Amino acid sequence: MEKVLEVKNVSKEFPGVKALENISFDLYKGEVHAIVGENGAGKSTLIKTLTGAYVPDKGEIIIFGNRYEKLEPILTQKIGVTAVYQEMVLANDLNVADNVFLGIEPSKSGFIKNAEKVTKVIELMKSIGYEGLPIDAIVRSLSTAQQGVVAILRALSRNAKIIIFDEPTASLSSKEVDVLFKVIDNLKKRDISIIYISHRLEEIFRIANRVTVMKDGKVVDTKDINSTNVNELIKMMVGRNVSNDFYDQSRKIGTEILRCENINNYKVRNISLSLKSGEIVGLYGLIGSGRTELAMSIFGADKSTSGDIYIEGKKTHLKSPEGASRYRLSYLPEDRRRQGLALQLSVRFNINIASYKKISNFGFVSMKKERLVSADLVKALGIKTPNLSQIVSNLSGGTQQKVVVAKWLAANSKIFLMDEPTVGIDVGAKAEIYNLANQLAKSGGTVLFISSYMPELMGICDRILVMNDGKIAGEVKRQNFSEENILSLAIKNQREANV
Amino acid sequence: MNEIPKKKFSFQFNTQTLVFIVLIALWTFLSITSSHFFNINNIRNLFSQEAIVGVLAVGQLYTIITAGIDLSVGTVAALTNVVLTLLVINGVPIPLAIILTLLLATGFGVANGAIIYELNMPPFIVTLGTMSIAAGAALLISGGTNISGLPISFSSFGSGIFLGMPNLFWLLIIAVVGGEIVLRFSRFGKYVYAVGSSVEAARLSGVNVRKVIYGVYILSGFLAGVGGVMLTARLWMGVPTAGADYNLNSIAAAAIGGASLFGAQGTVIGAFLGAIVMSTIYNGTVLLNVNPFWQEIIVGVLIIGTVALDQIKKRQKYTYTKK
Numbered sequence: 001m002e003k004v005l006e007v008k009n010v011s012k013e014f015p016g017v018k019a020l021e022n023i024s025f026d027l028y029k030g031e032v033h034a035i036v037g038e039n040g041a042g043k044s045t046l047i048k049t050l051t052g053a054y055v056p057d058k059g060e061i062i063i064f065g066n067r068y069e070k071l072e073p074i075l076t077q078k079i080g081v082t083a084v085y086q087e088m089v090l091a092n093d094l095n096v097a098d099n100v101f102l103g104i105e106p107s108k109s110g111f112i113k114n115a116e117k118v119t120k121v122i123e124l125m126k127s128i129g130y131e132g133l134p135i136d137a138i139v140r141s142l143s144t145a146q147q148g149v150v151a152i153l154r155a156l157s158r159n160a161k162i163i164i165f166d167e168p169t170a171s172l173s174s175k176e177v178d179v180l181f182k183v184i185d186n187l188k189k190r191d192i193s194i195i196y197i198s199h200r201l202e203e204i205f206r207i208a209n210r211v212t213v214m215k216d217g218k219v220v221d222t223k224d225i226n227s228t229n230v231n232e233l234i235k236m237m238v239g240r241n242v243s244n245d246f247y248d249q250s251r252k253i254g255t256e257i258l259r260c261e262n263i264n265n266y267k268v269r270n271i272s273l274s275l276k277s278g279e280i281v282g283l284y285g286l287i288g289s290g291r292t293e294l295a296m297s298i299f300g301a302d303k304s305t306s307g308d309i310y311i312e313g314k315k316t317h318l319k320s321p322e323g324a325s326r327y328r329l330s331y332l333p334e335d336r337r338r339q340g341l342a343l344q345l346s347v348r349f350n351i352n353i354a355s356y357k358k359i360s361n362f363g364f365v366s367m368k369k370e371r372l373v374s375a376d377l378v379k380a381l382g383i384k385t386p387n388l389s390q391i392v393s394n395l396s397g398g399t400q401q402k403v404v405v406a407k408w409l410a411a412n413s414k415i416f417l418m419d420e421p422t423v424g425i426d427v428g429a430k431a432e433i434y435n436l437a438n439q440l441a442k443s444g445g446t447v448l449f450i451s452s453y454m455p456e457l458m459g460i461c462d463r464i465l466v467m468n469d470g471k472i473a474g475e476v477k478r479q480n481f482s483e484e485n486i487l488s489l490a491i492k493n494q495r496e497a498n499v
Numbered sequence: 500m501n502e503i504p505k506k507k508f509s510f511q512f513n514t515q516t517l518v519f520i521v522l523i524a525l526w527t528f529l530s531i532t533s534s535h536f537f538n539i540n541n542i543r544n545l546f547s548q549e550a551i552v553g554v555l556a557v558g559q560l561y562t563i564i565t566a567g568i569d570l571s572v573g574t575v576a577a578l579t580n581v582v583l584t585l586l587v588i589n590g591v592p593i594p595l596a597i598i599l600t601l602l603l604a605t606g607f608g609v610a611n612g613a614i615i616y617e618l619n620m621p622p623f624i625v626t627l628g629t630m631s632i633a634a635g636a637a638l639l640i641s642g643g644t645n646i647s648g649l650p651i652s653f654s655s656f657g658s659g660i661f662l663g664m665p666n667l668f669w670l671l672i673i674a675v676v677g678g679e680i681v682l683r684f685s686r687f688g689k690y691v692y693a694v695g696s697s698v699e700a701a702r703l704s705g706v707n708v709r710k711v712i713y714g715v716y717i718l719s720g721f722l723a724g725v726g727g728v729m730l731t732a733r734l735w736m737g738v739p740t741a742g743a744d745y746n747l748n749s750i751a752a753a754a755i756g757g758a759s760l761f762g763a764q765g766t767v768i769g770a771f772l773g774a775i776v777m778s779t780i781y782n783g784t785v786l787l788n789v790n791p792f793w794q795e796i797i798v799g800v801l802i803i804g805t806v807a808l809d810q811i812k813k814r815q816k817y818t819y820t821k822k
Contacts, residue, residue: 299703321703338699353701
């Protein structure tokens with residue numbers, strides 16, 4: 001069979017991380033080659049290297065027999081490599097035909113030949129066996145799957161011969177997935193080669209010819225789809241050691257503080273969980289599994305929530321974050337710069353923002369208390385800031401995260417929902433965040449630690465809840481911690497996991 | 500290392516300071532070049548000119564700090580002026596008439612806040628709409644002409660002097676001091692900055708964003724009403740087109756005084772100083788016999804100049820800490 005693409009010994013390093021290490025990978029004409037791996041295994045970096053967004057430090061890429069040491073986005077498009085991303089990059093307010101031919105409109109002296117454009121789009125739709133798309137519909141009004149088809153049409157209009165799909169089914173219903181797979185089948189018949197990245201292993205067995213497993217920036221193995229199975233793939237994806245360095249044995253697990261029963265919202269279904277004082281509970285799940293949505297619901301920040309929440313045994317109605325914070329509940333958002341902090345304002349302000357009620361009389365804030373509260377917490381948490389008037393946008397990621405923690409300590413919180421608290425933080429500061437979580441639990445609080453990074457969860461948690469497709473797929477106790485156990489709950493489809 | 504330096508009073512070289520320096524320079528310059536400038540009557544005149552724009556600028560500033568804007572303040576003031584005049588000449592007792600018109604103006608604020616928050620619409624568009632509605636309403640009920648016939652007590656209050664300064668100026672001082680205290684020391688004031696910095700962060704920190712948005716537009720509407728009452732006292736009649744300049748002038752005063760239209764930045768004192776700078780320029784061009792059409796050009800340059808300086812300063816600061 002003819003090789004259309006070959007990656008040879010490609011490495012890419014970012015400060016502190018080896019994102020790709022000696023990657024070799026190939027793609028045949030008309031095949032679907034799947035790439036699987038945990039969050040952070042290096043799949044996205046590989047794609048970005050193939051589309052020219054990143055320049056590899058070492059190695060070479062051969063496309064259609066031509067050798068490239070580096071690619072550029074314009075060049076890759078010219079030679080026919082296109083990526084269809086999870087979040088589509090379409091002009092949402094233009095119609096289907098406009099989007100397909102955006103930038104390469106058939107035109108005569110500056111005026112677009114509309115009839116020709118429409119005919120061409122219809123031809124393209126026929127060629128992929130998908131004709132149900134209204135050509136003059138505004139892209140925004142289409143379903144996610146239909147938008148995906150528009151992106152595929154756009155790729156084809158540019159004569160794409162290699163199409164890369166990055167998690168194309170993450171937000172599709174099963175019916176929509178069938179539609180997409182039919183399209184992919186037709187693409188295959190037209191000798192278009194496809195790189196297909198997905199967390200959903202079952203899907204891969206439906207459409208892929210071969211599968212490559214990546215881990216920690218390396219290729220573990222490439223297999224023919226017929227000679228492997230889901231369990232083998234999971235085994236290949238895992239295999240890191242559990243570190244006990246941050247586990248605090250001296251935490252005493254006490255009574256239940258938070259219990260959620262049958263939480264539902266637009267994303268999560270029937271979630272029940274319970275957190276005890278002194279406990280650190282992990283919440284693992286792949287991207288799109290509904291972890292953030294669950295935390296938002298518990299915190300009262302999602303209006304579509306139904307279900308019951310009990311705090312210290314008492315049933316509560318949390319309709320807003322304002323109400324939740326009164327019940328000593330707190331949420332540390334994943335995107336701390338946008339959601340966690342008032343960036344242009346001072347450390348003092350940010351620490352007090354959730355607790356101004358506590359330090360004010362008749363609506364007026366006690367400046368003295370405001371200063372004392374923030375000064376105390378800056379000292380207690382070791383927040384590295386030149387002074388309390390420092391604007392937080394200039395602080396480092398770890399320091400900013402501590403400011404967010406301080407904000408909730410000032411508000412007397414007891415239940416801490418931490419959403420990816422160590423994302424974008426350097427190693428040393430991560431350790432400080434782990435210690436902080438231990439301290440919070442030790443002093444009678446409880447922590448729900450949401451993370452995509454399994455080693456850290458296995459490092460500090462007492463047990464780990466695993467989310468999969470909006471549901472809790474299972475719970476793993478500390479003595480049973482293994483990446484394999486956790487990942488199989490997170491990846492396998494629900495029916496299988498429940499057996 | 501762990502000791503946090505306690506700053507009792509942080510006096511940074513910020514935009515307010517800059518505007519203050521500009522103001523001193525302007526006053527010094529005018530005192531030297533014109534013998535009429537530093538004359539008590541001229542100063543009084545300058546301050547009563549400034550008073551109305553200043554009061555509107557206080558409310559404007561609150562909306563700007565939330566990253567919003569209130570384009571309706573000037574025409575709401577004009578509408579207040581017309582309605583108040585009509586009520587009084589039709590026999591409604593003055594205190595009752597004032598209360599009713601203040602309620603009307605506050606109602607515009609409630610409407611602005613409600614539409615902006617509940618329908619999640621851009622403040623610029625919403626208040627552009629209410630600006631037009633208020634302007635039209637003022638013309639409609641006045642028949643498009645000036646209405647006279649107010650009792651002399653209005654005029655004597657408008658030109659009255661208390662402790663050596665015009666009455667209107669003292670109203671401005673009340674608005675500025677009150678506005679600054681609330682903004683700086685009250686919980687509401689803190690939340691105004693928080694919402695301006697990031698609505699999402701404020702909400703997820705337990706701030707009731709609805710109250711804040713309603714609050715700033717209601718305050719702005721109310722102060723527009725106060726401005727309208729002051730306008731009535733100053734003009735001694737109902738003038739339906741009187742508010743035209745006030746909208747942009749109140750925004751200009753806030754901007755010159757260091758408020759950022761991106762939100763979370765600005766002080767009432769700054770807006771107050773900005774308003775004085777503008778009145779000084781108007782006053783000075785008249786005294787120096789400069790063609791009055793230069794006024795707006797100078798103000799325009801000043802707006803761009805101060806904001807540009809602020810941006811340049813920020814960029815330097817950023818690169819400095821980045822290093």
